[in-house]
Amino acid sequence: MSNEDDHPSREEITLGPVLAALADPHRRRVVATLVLAPDGTEIGCSSFGLPVTKATRTYHFRMLREAGLIGMVDYGNCRKTYLRRADIEAKFPGLLAWVVAEVEAASG
Template sequence: MTTTTSPRVLEHPTRDQIRLEEVLHALADAVRLQIVRDMAREDTELSCSYFDLPVTKSTTTHHFRVLRESGVIRQMYRGTAKLNCLRRSDLDALFPGLLDSVLSAAGAQADREGETA
């Protein structure tokens, strides 16, 4: 992990520290998978407030922390907003095709279940 130099800098694993089992764990939760699907669809930095999740604020914070600590997303502060972006290039370099396969399968499941996202 990188060293935190201020409370406004969040720790992220380097590309070499990202582990497959942690990525799979992060993606195995339905709420976290929805966050990742939204981020992949928008393909830009999104604030935490962008996401309309069916959980409490503290649970939302937990989900973002799991995604960040596993290396799936990067979080950074811009002013007072915490922005999130998918670490697609890191994940694709380490695990070619994994993210696309998971997103495709999640989309197919959502279609079967009649979801809109």
């Protein structure tokens, strides 16, 4: 990874890891939630209400972070997640809208 926060730079974000990260419905839901939030919103990992164990939740967020979809900020006693909207839109225009549409269609 290219920076101190273990987030890949925009240039390092590639389609394979992004699609692998988005293959899971829980991870798509996390991304869709962040897309629908105002730009720059930071949300605590436990606030997404994923029906999984803490270890599994950690795994899901690591997959999203390593793919370059999200960034995480450590505030000491809590970590907040944010969407790397500008980077994703620059690399894959329209992808985030597709994710939201997919999640909305799946939830009925």
